[in-house]
Every structure is written in C-alpha cells, then in structure tokens.
Amino acid sequence: MTETVLLFCLAGVLGLAVGSFLNVVIYRVPRGESLVRPGSHCPHCDSAVRPRHNxxxxxxxxxRGRCADCRTPISVRYPLVExxxxxxxVAVGARFGWSWELPAYLYLAAVAIALALIDLDVMRLPDKIVLPSYAVAVALLVPVSLAAGDLSAVIRGLVAAVALYVFYLVISFWGxxxxxxxxAPLLGFYLGWLGWGAVAIGAFAGFLLGGLVGAVLLALKLASRKSKIPFGPYMLAGAFLAVFAATPLGDWYSNLLVAPTL
Structure with a gap:
C-alpha cells in the first residue's frame, strides 16, 4: 500500500513538471522556436516569468490567470495541461505499477498530450516529436524484453507497427x-507490446471516437461535411483507451463466448 501511494505521488509530481514543459512544447514547436532559449516569458510583453510564477x-x-507585468490574460489551458x-x-502508474515498462508508457502519455493539442491547434503532427519517439520507444521497451529473455512482445509490436502503417497508408489515399x-506505427508498437487485443481495440476506438465527435459537430452545425477535423487526438485517445481497458474488455468478451454451466 505504501509503495503504491509513493508511486502515485511521484507520478503526480512528475506529471505536473512534465506538463509545464509540455506547455512550452505545444506553443513553440509549431512555430519552429527553440525549447531552450529564451526562457519562459510572456508572449505579449516578452517579460521573463519569475521562478515563483513557474x-x-x-x-x-x-x-490569477494574468501576466504579472502587462496583465494580459493567460489561457486556462496552461494549468489544465499541467x-x-x-x-x-497517475493513471499510467496505476496501470503498470513499479515495472520496467512504466517509463515507456509515461513517455507515450506526455507525447500524446503534446501531439493532441498541437493537432487541434494547427492540424499538424510535427515530425520533430513523432519521429524521435520511435527511437525512444525502442530504447525503453526492447531492453525489457532482452532482460526477460523473451522477444515476443517486441516482435508483436513491430508487426503491429507495420500493419497499422500499411492500413493508414492505404486510407491516406482517401484523405x-x-x-x-x-x-500509426508508433501507436502500433506500443499497443502491440501489450497484445493483439490492444491493437484491435486501439485502432477501432480511434475511428469510433472520431466518428462520434464528427457526428456531434455536424448535428450542432459546428462543422460541415467539408470541414477538416484533426484525427490525431482520436488516434491517441483510442490508443490510451486500449492501454487501460483492453484487458478488462477482452475478459468481458471472452466471458460472453463461454457457455454458462448448469
């Protein structure tokens, strides 16, 4: 119990710190700006953010949601991201516990938040974030398999990555x-590591969520059939739905197939 509480506390504090950095990533990466220089500053008056305000x-x-110098409102999205x-x-910590897989899925969680919000802002998934994430995924997960002497999860992840890449490449001809x-391959590798059930649920859930949100927007006349809607956030949401729910959903489905005993 004590170890679990400690894990949740550490994950929460780390998440707050990473979330603060993600706000920088979300703002600067689409603009081609450095993540290091200059330091945190108000984009309106260029005044440096004081350490206590960071x-x-x-x-x-x-x-109170305003710049300390020019009093320009600061979007509430900043604390919400954090x-x-x-x-x-914390949720990822609860899912994986004190395991060697935990850092890999914490990284995926951070990347997912950054990519989802950037895609919503500018309808783009920057290569500067997506492509290096392949190397990070391999670096964090392959040694886990090597240490266990079982490469089946890695092989399954690679096959799932290729499968999702081919699938998305084909449908890219339709928009x-x-x-x-x-x-897609990045998510395929992470989901394939967990199992084929996670791959199937993650892929399906992305399209389901995208379709449901699109239908709501059409019904509310907030979008038309010609409107471009970023799909990345739904891919990422579907993937994390699979990360958290693939096992219980798989068990539930299996129980449905098992004939009840008298």
Missing amino acids: VPVLGWLLL AGTAALF MGGGDVKL
Whole structure:
C-alpha cells in the first residue's frame, strides 16, 4: 500500500513538471522556436516569468490567470495541461505499477498530450516529436524484453507497427493526413507490446471516437461535411483507451463466448 501511494505521488509530481514543459512544447514547436532559449516569458510583453510564477498550476492561480507585468490574460489551458498530465501519469502508474515498462508508457502519455493539442491547434503532427519517439520507444521497451529473455512482445509490436502503417497508408489515399500515417506505427508498437487485443481495440476506438465527435459537430452545425477535423487526438485517445481497458474488455468478451454451466 505504501509503495503504491509513493508511486502515485511521484507520478503526480512528475506529471505536473512534465506538463509545464509540455506547455512550452505545444506553443513553440509549431512555430519552429527553440525549447531552450529564451526562457519562459510572456508572449505579449516578452517579460521573463519569475521562478515563483513557474510552479505548475499554483503559479497560474497566484497570478490569477494574468501576466504579472502587462496583465494580459493567460489561457486556462496552461494549468489544465499541467493537471491533466499529472492525472494521466497517475493513471499510467496505476496501470503498470513499479515495472520496467512504466517509463515507456509515461513517455507515450506526455507525447500524446503534446501531439493532441498541437493537432487541434494547427492540424499538424510535427515530425520533430513523432519521429524521435520511435527511437525512444525502442530504447525503453526492447531492453525489457532482452532482460526477460523473451522477444515476443517486441516482435508483436513491430508487426503491429507495420500493419497499422500499411492500413493508414492505404486510407491516406482517401484523405487521411500524412502525420496520422507517421503516428500509426508508433501507436502500433506500443499497443502491440501489450497484445493483439490492444491493437484491435486501439485502432477501432480511434475511428469510433472520431466518428462520434464528427457526428456531434455536424448535428450542432459546428462543422460541415467539408470541414477538416484533426484525427490525431482520436488516434491517441483510442490508443490510451486500449492501454487501460483492453484487458478488462477482452475478459468481458471472452466471458460472453463461454457457455454458462448448469
């Protein structure tokens, strides 16, 4: 019990810190700006953000959502990203516990938040984030298999990555974006590592969520049939639905197939 509480606390604190950095990534990467220089500053008056105001969530509350110098409103999305990242990190910690797989899926969680919000902002999944994530996934997960002396999860992940790449490449001829095609193998590798059930649920859930949201937007006349809707957030949401729910959903489906005993 104590170890679990410690894991949740560490994951939450790490999530807050990573979420603060993700706000920088989400703002600067689409603009081609450096993530290092200059330091955190107000985009309106260029005043440097004071260290005490850089504390995740609390800094925004302390400032009451306004720049300390020019009083320009600061979007509420900043603390929401920080708190949301912390919550997702805790959930990933609960899913994997103290395991060697945990860092890999924490990284995926961070990348998912950054990519989803960038795609919503500019309808693009930057190569600067997606492509290096392949190397990170391999570096974090392959040694786990090597240490266990079992490469089946790696092989399954690679096969799933290729399968999803081919699938998305084919449907790209009917309008799927190139960024989605590049993201698909990354998600395939992570989901394939968990099992084929996770791959099937993750892929299906992405299209289901995208279709449902699209239908709602059409019904509310917030979009038309010609409107471009970023698909990356739904791919990522579907993948994490599979990460958390593939096992219980698989068990539930298996129980349906088992004839009841008298």
